Amino acid sequence: MIPVKVIATDDEAGVLLLLHSILSELDDIQLVGTAENAVDTLRLVKERDPDLALLDIELPDMKGIELAEKIQKLKPDLYIVFITAHQEYSLEAYQLYAYDYILKPIDKDRVKNTVRRIQKAVQAPEKLLTKYASGLKKARIAINSSYERVFLKLNDIYYLEKQGRHTLVHYINGQFTTRETLQNFEQRLGTKFFRSHKSYIINIEQVERVINLQGSSYYEVKFKNNTGKALLSRDRVNTLLGLLES
Structure with missing residues (x-):
């Protein structure tokens, strides 16, 4: 099974540690990079080619929604999940390509369930396609x-x-x-x-x-x-x- 590559962005180091802990409990999920700002996140998207990005809405250098738009231009098929304390952004976030919107304090099971759903979507073609997959x-x-x-x-x-x-x-x-x-x-x-x-x-x-x-x-x-x-x-x-x- 090809691992699903994930990046996580949050300006709180504790949140990144928690996400790392949650993802480590899932099979075939690989956290390939973390960032505390938008600039480093865009660099990770270019360099690590992730399948999923976990993004905070409020970042020091850019709104997470604006960051999501920039990410979509770099990698339109990337799954985006917002993890934030700001419930008021939920509708706009969904309209801007977010697969899910998870509120803080982070519910461990909610994160796992969301990541598993994305994992199935990402990995399913690897099971079904023949040598003509590309x-x-x-x-x-x-x-x-x-x-x-x-x-x-x-x-x-x-x-x-x-x-x-x-x-x-x-x-x-x-x-x-x-x-x-x-x-x-x-x-x-x-x-x-x-x-x-x-x-x-x-x-x-x-x-x-x-x-x-x-x-x-x-x-x-x-x-x-x-x-x-x-x-x-x-x-x-x-x-x-x-x-x-x-």
């Missing part, structure tokens, strides 16, 4: 939406649409919102997807029509078996047509 993993994406983590096949996604501070994901079974930005999705989705407009990313393989909107500075993109539509900027038309015809 290719299969690339065909799927995990997206955080409010209180849940949605796992989609890439080809089930029609397009993504920026709506204010959120992104609306249009896929085969409907749609849902996430706080992840289009910029982040561009880095994660791969070559099947194309930034057609500042507010849209489209799945090239799902495109059925490109329509010239008379009197408009934009084109319209329509998709197979879907009533939705995305905008296409005129300066990106030739690039998209080249991709569709290749």
Whole structure:
């Protein structure tokens, strides 16, 4: 069994010692680093490639929620659990990709149960995938939406649409919102997807029509078996047509 790698961040040394003690009682869980501030946490994410980050909300150099956003840009599939004394942040924390929100004083069993759930999610693919695992993993994406983590096949996604501070994901079974930005999705989705407009990313393989909107500075993109539509900027038309015809 491949160990699940964990990092922990808190400006209280006693909390870090307690978390170390709790995690040491779990099989196949490896605490690969601790930090007392956001800067060191980001360094750990880059250097240790963890699967799970246990984060305090209140840090001396940065709010934990802001840190979570930065971590998501570095490693979008990283699980984040907030451990804090500040209950008032709970809703915002969940909206910002947190898998769980554990209040201080820390409940040992609560931490163990949360880590075990994440462990199952991280390790399950190692049990089920064949030698073609790497290719299969690339065909799927995990997206955080409010209180849940949605796992989609890439080809089930029609397009993504920026709506204010959120992104609306249009896929085969409907749609849902996430706080992840289009910029982040561009880095994660791969070559099947194309930034057609500042507010849209489209799945090239799902495109059925490109329509010239008379009197408009934009084109319209329509998709197979879907009533939705995305905008296409005129300066990106030739690039998209080249991709569709290749």
